[in-house]
Amino acid sequence: xxxxxxxxxxxxxxxxDMNVSFGGVHAVEDVSIDLNAGEILGLVGGNxxxxxxxxxxxxxxxxxxxxxxxxxxxxxxxxxxxxxxxYGIETIYQTLALADNQDAPSNMFLGRELxxxxxxxxxxxxxxxxxxxxxxxxxxxxNFKTPVSSLSGGQRQSVAIARAVHFNARILIMDExxxxxxxxxxxxVRQLMRQLKSEGIGIIMxxxxxxxxxxLADRISVMLQGRLVGTVNRGDVTMDEVLAMIIIGKLPExxxxxxxxxxxx
Amino acid sequence: MSVVEASPTHPETLGPSPRRSVGSFLRDNEIDTRxxxxxxxxxxxxxxxxxxxGGTFITPRxxxxxxxxxxxxxxxxxxxVLVIVSRNIDLSVGSMVGTVxxxxxxxxxxxxxxxxxxxxxxxxxxxxAVGLALGAAIGALQGSIIAYIGVPSFxxxxxxxxVWRGFAWLTASGRTIxxxxxxxxxxxxxxxxxxxxxxxWILGGIACVGIVALLVMGRRRRRKFGFRLRPTxxxxxxxxxxxxxxxxxxxxxxxxxxxxxxxxxxxEANAIxxxxxxxxxxxxxxxxxxxxxxxxxxxxxxxxRLRFGRYVFSIGGNPEAANLAGIKTKRTIVKTFMVMGILxxxxxxxxxxxxxxxxxxxxxxxxxxxxxxxxxxxxxxAGGIGTIPGAILGALVMQxxxxxxxxxxxxxxxxxxxxxxxxxxxxxxDTIYRRRAAR
Numbered sequence: 001x002x003x004x005x006x007x008x009x010x011x012x013x014x015x016x017d018m019n020v021s022f023g024g025v026h027a028v029e030d031v032s033i034d035l036n037a038g039e040i041l042g043l044v045g046g047n048x049x050x051x052x053x054x055x056x057x058x059x060x061x062x063x064x065x066x067x068x069x070x071x072x073x074x075x076x077x078x079x080x081x082x083x084x085x086x087y088g089i090e091t092i093y094q095t096l097a098l099a100d101n102q103d104a105p106s107n108m109f110l111g112r113e114l115x116x117x118x119x120x121x122x123x124x125x126x127x128x129x130x131x132x133x134x135x136x137x138x139x140x141x142x143n144f145k146t147p148v149s150s151l152s153g154g155q156r157q158s159v160a161i162a163r164a165v166h167f168n169a170r171i172l173i174m175d176e177x178x179x180x181x182x183x184x185x186x187x188x189v190r191q192l193m194r195q196l197k198s199e200g201i202g203i204i205m206x207x208x209x210x211x212x213x214x215x216l217a218d219r220i221s222v223m224l225q226g227r228l229v230g231t232v233n234r235g236d237v238t239m240d241e242v243l244a245m246i247i248i249g250k251l252p253e254x255x256x257x258x259x260x261x262x263x264x265x
Numbered sequence: 266m267s268v269v270e271a272s273p274t275h276p277e278t279l280g281p282s283p284r285r286s287v288g289s290f291l292r293d294n295e296i297d298t299r300x301x302x303x304x305x306x307x308x309x310x311x312x313x314x315x316x317x318x319g320g321t322f323i324t325p326r327x328x329x330x331x332x333x334x335x336x337x338x339x340x341x342x343x344x345x346v347l348v349i350v351s352r353n354i355d356l357s358v359g360s361m362v363g364t365v366x367x368x369x370x371x372x373x374x375x376x377x378x379x380x381x382x383x384x385x386x387x388x389x390x391x392x393x394a395v396g397l398a399l400g401a402a403i404g405a406l407q408g409s410i411i412a413y414i415g416v417p418s419f420x421x422x423x424x425x426x427x428v429w430r431g432f433a434w435l436t437a438s439g440r441t442i443x444x445x446x447x448x449x450x451x452x453x454x455x456x457x458x459x460x461x462x463x464x465x466w467i468l469g470g471i472a473c474v475g476i477v478a479l480l481v482m483g484r485r486r487r488r489k490f491g492f493r494l495r496p497t498x499x500x501x502x503x504x505x506x507x508x509x510x511x512x513x514x515x516x517x518x519x520x521x522x523x524x525x526x527x528x529x530x531x532x533e534a535n536a537i538x539x540x541x542x543x544x545x546x547x548x549x550x551x552x553x554x555x556x557x558x559x560x561x562x563x564x565x566x567x568x569x570r571l572r573f574g575r576y577v578f579s580i581g582g583n584p585e586a587a588n589l590a591g592i593k594t595k596r597t598i599v600k601t602f603m604v605m606g607i608l609x610x611x612x613x614x615x616x617x618x619x620x621x622x623x624x625x626x627x628x629x630x631x632x633x634x635x636x637x638x639x640x641x642x643x644x645x646x647a648g649g650i651g652t653i654p655g656a657i658l659g660a661l662v663m664q665x666x667x668x669x670x671x672x673x674x675x676x677x678x679x680x681x682x683x684x685x686x687x688x689x690x691x692x693x694x695d696t697i698y699r700r701r702a703a704r
Contacts, residue, residue: 061589082591097589101582101649102575110579111590113572120570128490145295147582 010073012037012202013058013171018067020053027053028064029226035171035202040193042217042234043206045246049223051206052094055173058204059091060084071171082111088170092177094206096160100149104141105130107148108163133162137192153180161189165196172196172203178212190216210239210246224249240264294495296503299643299698303658307665314669321672325521329548331661331668332518333454333619336553337612338631339660342638343564344608346656347574347601349639350581352648353411353418355602357425358609358635361403362628363433366613369396370442370623373449389449396610403429404606408599426632434625443622453618454551456527462519465549469515473508480504518554519547553615557657560611565653567604577601581649637684638663641691645699663687 011034020028028050035041043051056062058069060081069076071087078084084091098107105126114122114129127144134141138158148156157180164172174193178186193203193216207213213220214234222229222245229245232252240260241252248259291298315322341358348355373392381388407425411418444450451458460468480500487494523531523546531546532539568574576597579587587594612631617623642659644651666687670680 059589080591081589085591091589093589095585097583097586099579099582099586099649102579106575106579110586111592113575115572120566121572121575124486124490124492127492 009036011035011070012039012072013204014070014073015054015058016068016070018054018057018069019065020050020057020062021065026226028057031067031223031226031228033221033228033231035204037170037202038197038200039218040197040203040205040216041231042213042220043204043223044208044210044213044220044242045223045229048225049246050226051223052175054223055091055175055204055206058084058171059089059173061091085112085167088168089173090164090167090169090171091173092160092164092175094175094179096156096180098148098156098159101147103147104134104144104151104159104162107159108133108166110163112167129166130162133166134158137162137165138188154182154185157181157185157189161192165192170201172201173206174203175206176208177205178207178209186212210242213242214239222246294499297652300652300655300658303642303655303662307658307662310662310665310669314665314672318669318672322669325517327668327672328517329521329551331664332554333551334668335661335664336454336551336557337615337619338634338638338664339557339657340560340612340615341605341608341631341635342642342656342660343560343653344601344605345635345639346564346642346644346651346653347568347577348418348605349636349644349646350648350651351577351598351601352581352584353598353601354636354646355407355418355422355425355605356632356636357403357407357422357429358605359628359631359633360426360429360433361400361606361609362613362616362631363625364403364429364436365396365400365610366617366623366627367433367436367442367625368399369393369610369614370445370617371437372396373446374442374444386448389446389452392446392449393452393610393614396614397607400606400608400610400613401603402606404602404604404609405599407606408602411602412595412598430625430629433627437623437625439625441622441624445618445621449614450618450621451552452556452614453616453621454553455619456523456531456548458552458618459518460549460552460555462547462549465515465519465547468550468555469511472511476507476511477504515550518550521548522546523548553619556611556615560608561653561657564604564608568653573597573600578649583649634660634663637688641688643695 013035014032015034016032018028018031019026031050031054033041033043033054043055045051053062057064057067058078060078060083063079069078076087078087078089081091099110102110105123108130109126114125116122116125130144134144138155141155141158143151143155148159151159157177161177164174177193178189181189190212193205197203205213205217217234219231219233220237220242221231222242224246227249229249230251232242232245237252240263241255244250244252244255244260244263247263248255250259288298291301311323321327341362345355345358369392372395373388377388377391378385381391403425407418407421410416410421445453480503484494484500522528525543528544528546529539531537532544537544568577576587576592576594579590579592580594580597584594613628616627620627638660639651639656640646640659641662642652642655642657644656663684666684667680670683675683
């Protein structure tokens with residue numbers, strides 16, 4: 001089964017034949033996915049399926065052994081996180097990647113600090129900008145001067161999301177964006193994702209939560225043991241069929257009824 | 266660097282908190298409680314030794330000596346903060362003092378006079394420049410092995426501890442090199458290497474203006490962004506306290522007078538007739554202390570106001586996050602060791618100038634005092650936490666203890682025991698304090 005981008009446009013991101021191996025173990029093997037502007041692509045699979053490794057090559061945090069990445073149809077070289085950011089790719093890592101000893105504004109602008117005209121850090125301006133964006137994302141957030149290590153899981157997640165959103169990302173990678181959150185905060189993140197999508201941002205979302213994926217994603221790419229099982233339109237499949245892809249590694253049309261029954265134990 | 270960190274707060278974040286303890290009041294107004302605690306401890310030590318020594322500790326003479334003795338360790342401690350904050354350690358600083366000090370001594374006593382002519386007034390400048398470059402180069406070498414090859418800093422600098430001690434001996438085949446260049450000697454303090462009373466008062470005045478300017482600028486910046494202002498009376502009190510401390514320090518330094526033989530030489534040199542009852546010529550602030558003040562200001566600025574400093578702290582907080590944020594972590598680590606090397610050279614210059622000689626054992630055990638000063642000053646060996654003023658205070662606490670024990674006649678072995686116990690106790694208290702603060 002193949003999917004075509006709506007309207008036949010050039011995809012925002014195209015990853016072709018990506019390969020990553022760690023000492024002989026193929027973490028990612030010949031995987032090709034694509035992402036369109038204003039689309040949420042759900043990337044699902046069991047533990048060790050290679051989802052995180054695959055998106056890390058897009059984020060510049062992991063070197064691919066082979067494969068090509070096209071942004072707007074043009075071949076892109078992404079060797080470092082800095083390169084990825086230059087292409088407008090922002091990433092929210094599962095670990096959040098926050099400097100725990102620093103406050104929210106420092107983390108927001110980590111590596112991209114606002115400077116005064118004297119070449120010194122402009123902490124006031126950074127705090128001001130952080131207050132503005134937090135006012136939009138999480139109005140209850142008020143700990144702008146404490147190290148993020150003392151914040152709750154949800155607040156820390158807000159900081160990581162705010163950082164990704166603030167710099168006008170065109171491509172957003174979210175690795176388990178709601179894993180650390182309570183129900184209210186999860187809903188907030190979902191709302192935000194829909195909003196970003198409507199602004200034309202392409203989002204790759206890695207999630208364990210199949211309900212989350214069905215609720216938000218336009219298309220779903222399934223990985224198993226480093227390989228891409230396939231990419232399906234959300235409207236064309238049932239949750240069971242996606243589960244079958246995740247667990248058995250077969251596309252809906254290849255799955256037998258017996259296998260589906262076994263799936264339900 | 267003031268105890269107060271000028272950083273903005275918003276109106277709604279900090280209402281009057283329900284529990285009005287002194288600690289929460291200080292925290293609400295962004296005054297570092299830890300630093301206040303350390304100053305209190307320092308004062309307790311001073312007053313305690315003053316009574317135990319029968320009133321000889323808090324005297325101009327002792328405090329002046331204390332300020333000079335603290336300088337060489339404190340200068341290096343400010344650099345060690347950055348090294349430790351970035352989750353590294355430098356065990357080689359004591360031996361580096363030996364090598365760099367020995368090379369600087371050879372430069373001014375043997376090598377440069379042969380090249381530039383004996384008595385050339387540029388010798389001390391050239392010596393210092395080569396010394397600083399050598400310190401930076403050694404730091405770059407060790408830092409590169411740590412950052413790019415990935416050998417733990419503990420091992421690289423443990424090796425350095427042996428290597429540079431060996432080089433210190435090899436540089437002059439174990440000879441003692443003396444005396445230093447006449448101008449170079451001033452870096453070590455002493456009668457001529459001090460600012461005198463007028464200069465000290467002027468410097469104190471400038472410092473007071475600086476303190477007031479910082480407070481005013483801080484308020485202006487907060488107002489610009491609509492952040493909460495500290496109560497005006499508190500800023501006034503802080504400004505007043507800061508200026509009082511500065512002026513008191515200047516007064517103490519100016520109350521220490523040259524001994525009679527030096528005063529006579531001074532009177533002769535300046536064609537002042539020797540008065541009945543002697544001439545009182547104040548020392549004023551010693552040059553090594555001036556150097557320390559300069560280093561402290563620069564290092565605090567680097568740590569708090571520059572990208573480099575923020576990156577060092579971010580790497581210490583979470584190296585992976587720093588990397589993912591696009592920070593060039595390896596280059597940053599190399600830079601921290603280069604800064605450390607430069608400060609080692611400054612400290613070595615002060616030491617050989619003060620001793621007016623260089624020996625191959627110069628700086629032995631300094632690494633331990635420097636690390637201890639940084640750690641007593643609140644630098645966490647786990648990385649990510651530490652302040653420059655804290656480390657300077659840490660060095661001052663250690664030197665105060667040592668000088669105090671000498672004054673009351675405690676023998677060297679007992680001094681070592683006491684310092685070791687204080688180091689562990691300080692870190693234990695700090696650990697408990699942090700654990701409680703984290704809750």
